[in-house]
Structures are given as structure tokens and as C-alpha cells.
Amino acid sequence: MKWKKFRIKTITDAEDIIISTLYDIGLEGAQIEDKVPLTAAEKEQMFVDILPDGPEDDGIAWLSFFVEETEDGHLLVVGKETDEESVMENVRRKLEELRVFCDIGEGSISVDETEDIDWINNWKQYFHQFYIDDLLVIPSWEEVEETDKDKLVLHIDPGTAFGTGMHETTQLCIRQLKKFVTPETVLLDVGTGSGILGILALMFGARSVVGTDLDPCAVEAVRENLESNHIDPDKFEMMIGNIITEKEVQDRVGYGCYDIVAANILADVLVNLTPVICSQLKPGGIYITSGIIDDKETTVVDAVKAAGLELLEVNYQGEWVGVTARKPV
DSSP: OEEEEEEEEEEGGGHHHHHHHHHTTTOOSOEEEEOOOOOHHHHHTSSOSSOOOOOOOOSEEEEEEEEEEOTTSOEEETTEEEOHHHHHHHHHHHHHHHHTTSOOTTOEEEEEEOOSOOTTTGGGGGOOOEEETTEEEEOTTSOOOGGGTTSEEEEOOOTTSOOOSOSHHHHHHHHHHHHHOOTTOEEEEESOTTSHHHHHHHHTTOSEEEEEESOTHHHHHHHHHHHHTTOOGGGEEEEESOTTTOHHHHHHHOSSOEEEEEEESOHHHHHHHHHHHTTTEEEEEEEEEEEEEGGGHHHHHHHHHHTTOEEEEEEEETTEEEEEEEOOO
16 A cells, blocks of 8 residues: 655654644654654663664654555545645644644654555565574464474564564573473563563473563564464463562562573663562572673673572573573572
């Protein structure tokens, strides 16, 4: 399908109010482009430990709204046909109303026609099947070759939640899970994302998994990936919230009941997480971590030791590090 892209030049302080105002006229799902540095909370949900230096924030923001265009040239806004001029006029009117009581900067608007593209599914062209040792990871839209039918196969679609297994840190965790999971294992997966670690733990023979994540999108991603791999959803319980700071989440997760805690997240987050999950681990329980860029290895190792855990292994892949420890019996 084709889309019209309406692009507004404004300032970062006005992003939220413009998005909210234009939502009222049927323009939803804004794409935001600015130079504002990521917050700590946003970094927690990303899969990189050190971000490249970005340009200095200049206070300018661009907001883009995409409106579907029919074959006969009409635009569809909340299911009703309209045209480009009407949309432009409505946007200009709303922007001028906002100027009365707040600074929106330049407030100019331009329009472009985008290529015929499926915005929701376009990322699929970059994700194809691959191996992690003897494990075949394959997305749902690709077929398992006859020669691979006897292999252990993980069907995984990240959707809007991160986690395909392609990243070195995920592979470091997977290898440790394969080493330590037993038929009695109850696993806590902190920062579940697509559910890849918990699902593989179940495929390796674990008894059950509890996952926590900050992003509500993880719930649906995990549900779909469990279904794709024909795994009983009752074996994987998802919870949304911050286990580090929210006592309610800690209580729901439970104390002293996990044979393994896996956390594939930022090193700085692991520092704060480690003393918390000591309460969740059983005596003798295994703590598997990654998401650690190589120059943060000491930081995480020190945090593990400071929490009273016994360091078992430090593993490496590329520039990334995995740290595995055990809670004393």
C-alpha cells in the first residue's frame, strides 16, 4: 500500500502536545526524529551497552505521520476518505491553535508520498535462519529444509520485542543455559523480550519459566513464539514491571524459588539487578548474565562478588562477555 507522509518541524518541548493534539484528528503513530539523548530507562530496554556519541541536541524535532492512500488517490483517516489538502488544513489549524498558548517552534508542515511498503513487516527482510552451534533458529515465514528436519529447531519472530538469537550476547546465554538446565529447572528470565531464552530453556528440558520485562509488547511476542514452537503456555508466565525497583514485581516473582536466573541486559543494569536476584535464587542456583561489552567485564564481575555469589565462568564472543555465577548453598 502507499502512504502519504506528513512531516512537521517543531521543537522537542512540543513533541508530546502536538502528537496528542493531532491524535484527536485521526493522525496516530508519530515517528519522532530529534537529537535528545536516550534516558536511563530507554537504555534499559535496548541491547547495547555503549552507545556512539550522537550530535549535540539542538532542540529541533521532526514529527512524521503516515496516512494510507487508496488506489484512486484518496486518503484514509480513521476509516474515512479525505484528501491531502483537507489533512494539511486540519493540521495547520491545530498547530495555529497550539501557538496561542505554547511555543511550537517553526511549526511548518510538508508532505511526501512513500514507497509501497508494509511498515509493520518490513524488518523481516533482514532476518533469516541461522545456526547457533547445532541449534537452527528460523523465522516463521521460512521453511525448515529437509536436511535440517532432525535438528533442534527454534521458531522465533521478534515482532516488536527484541530477541532473535543473532546477537553474540544472546548466544553466550544460550550456551550456558544448555549447560546448566535440567528437567527440574525453574528459570527466571529478566528482560524477556521475545522470550528466546525462556523458550530455549523449556526446549532444553526446563520445568517452567517466569519472565519479566519493562515492555508490554513482550507478552504478545512470548505468546506467539510459544505457539510457534508448540510449547504449553502454562509453562511460561510473563510479568510486566521493573524487578529492580518494584517490590510488587519482586513479590509476584517469588523468593528463593529459581534454579537459574538469566539476564541478558546492560552491564550497568546488571550491577543493580544482581543483589536483587540473590533473593530470587535458590541456594546453589545459577546466575547467567550477558549484554556486557568487554570493558565492563570487571564492573559486572565485581558486582557478582559483592553480592556474595561465587564466580563460575567468564565467556567471550566478539567484544561481548558472559558472566556465570552461583549462589552459595
